[in-house]
Amino acid sequence: MHSVLDPAFRRDLGDGLVLRWSTADDIERIATLHSLVHRDAADAPPNEEYIRQIRRMMSDDFPLMGPRDFGVVEDTSKAGNPIIATTAVWRHTWAYEGIPFRVGRPEMVATDPAYRNRGLIRALFELFHARSEARGDLVQAITGISYFYRQFGYEYALELDDRRMMPIALIPEGRGALTLREATVDDIPLLEELYRRRQASGILSELPTWAMWLYDIETWKRHPELRHFLACYMLVNAAGETVGALITDAYRRGKALYVWLLELIEGTNMQAILPSLLQALRAYGAGIEPALPDGEPFQEICFALGTTHPVFEFADITLRQPVEAPYAWYLRVKDLPGFLLHIAPALEQRLAASSLAGYSGDIKVNFYRGGLRMHLERGRLKVVEDWRKPVYGESEDASFPPLLFLQVLFGHRSVDFLRQVFPDVWASAEAAPLLRVLFPTRPSFMLCWN
Missing domain, CATH: 3.40.630.30 (Gcn5-related N-acetyltransferase (GNAT))
Known part of the structure; x- marks a missing residue:
């Protein structure tokens, strides 16, 4: 059985549906799917612009992906094995206060209306996440439709299209x-x-x-x-x-x-x-x-x-x-401790330039379904690890509903702003000023390239 990272990977989803990676032979079938999905009405003609887009993205010239970078679901029970769902994998490099990190970007997400509500996009995103994480992407980002991508671990955390x-x-x-x-x-x-x-x-x-x-x-x-x-x-x-x-x-x-x-x-x-x-x-x-x-x-x-x-x-x-x-962009960070350690120099620099320079101590953040512990010594971030609030004893220093902390991490919203909107966002008197220093609010600007 092939690994999900292998171009020859195939997974039987039942009823003749097969999940796999694309090849150059799939270009026209993927283009056909998108030309039909991206229409204003079911009886409208195929969207010629999307046909061009798919052909362009799957050429060897396109800088963000190639012909083998679509996850696809095909229906092998139908004549011609039509492709009925897709997600593309784009490759970017971003930086956090100048510290580079890789980003995987799912694009061209689509499902034939006749096959919706079967979990096909969830299967495609599992495939995408596996490849993205294997190549060392610390973050995944998408400029997608409202709400939908929250169910796959994404949170609105970066300004988009003012x-x-x-x-x-x-x-x-x-x-x-x-x-x-x-x-x-x-x-x-x-x-x-x-x-x-x-x-x-x-x-x-x-x-x-x-x-x-x-x-x-x-x-x-x-x-x-x-x-x-x-x-x-x-x-x-x-x-x-x-x-x-x-x-x-x-x-x-x-x-x-x-x-x-x-x-x-x-x-x-x-x-x-x-x-x-x-x-x-x-x-x-x-x-x-x-x-x-x-x-x-x-x-x-x-x-x-x-x-x-x-x-x-x-x-x-x-x-x-x-x-x-x-x-806003949706952002996903599966390994939050790993990402925080990666950007530790930026966090330490913020701390050193503040009135809390040289801080030592723990910050325990409760995400209700999990949490995070950060340990600082003399202004250096020494430990970041997963943490869960115990039934008795040890208490948290701050609380955020799952994923909402990403808005603070990427400077999209402040703890104080979120506290006014969400009663279950909280920070202690000691932790609040430290969080403000470590995670200031500052808008960022990013081209979409599409």
Whole structure:
């Protein structure tokens, strides 16, 4: 019997359903599934954009996965062995206060409606988690649909998509001095620098590979019929000088053009450049092809830049107001002691810079179905281990419902904020200030790359 890590792994799920890893021979069947699942109505035509996406992701050129990185369920009892459920495995590297760690990302999760409520996604996620953990991923992350992924050990713990809309009707007519130039390979170092600077204020950051930048600038052109997700542009002033960069959709989504990254080089005045930037984006949005045919006409520019982006300080009041509260990434940390020890240098640095420098003692955190004990000696994190509150005697220093501690760990919410919402979140008078120092609240910004 093959290990779940073996490309030849197969598991019989009953009724002719087989769980296994994909091969290049599965591309069209996976594309067919997604083209039918991702429709607005059961009688709508297949979604051609998803067919292109699957072909693109399963090519050898795609930097985050390859043709063997889908977990699939096929129905061997039907003609043609249709694939009826999938989960892809993407590979990222993130950093916690500059300390790198690997991230496994489940993507393109789908089930044929006729096969739902049979536990197929649970089986696929068990397969995904096994591979992710085996390659050393300390965290799994997904930008998924509401609630669903909580049942697999995920918690909302990182800001995602703070969207601000600018109707193009409010942008003054005319063409400003700023133009957009398609980024080239030579621009990648500056793009990397600007992205790092954008993330510097957050707790979490990303370490994209050269191949990731190269893909949306150059590699995708090997198969232009498959298109690509993102378009990278440099901002050029009237003197021909590069003054910044932005990342936007390569193809417009419905009535909106989305802007995912907008950064200016040091010394460039954001307030002065903004009117010309909006005019350039309006012209660009009007000229690009929509992702799907027969879409709505171009009506607005959506800035998805995170709540702390400086552009919102200078923009029209319309842009200052979010469309709705930001969504969030789901994060999963199976080995919490292991992750905390991995990022111990960051926690120790926070402690050393605080009024609790040199702290010694234990922090016992009750998760109700388990817990955690952290032992510090003279400001050093010496021990982190699983802990469970005994029936008598030893008591906890803080309590969180299962998984909610991840919001504190990744700076998404503070202990004090969560205490106001959840009565079963608690910290003792001694532990509360220590937790505030070790786990400050600070928004992070992360590109989705899709």
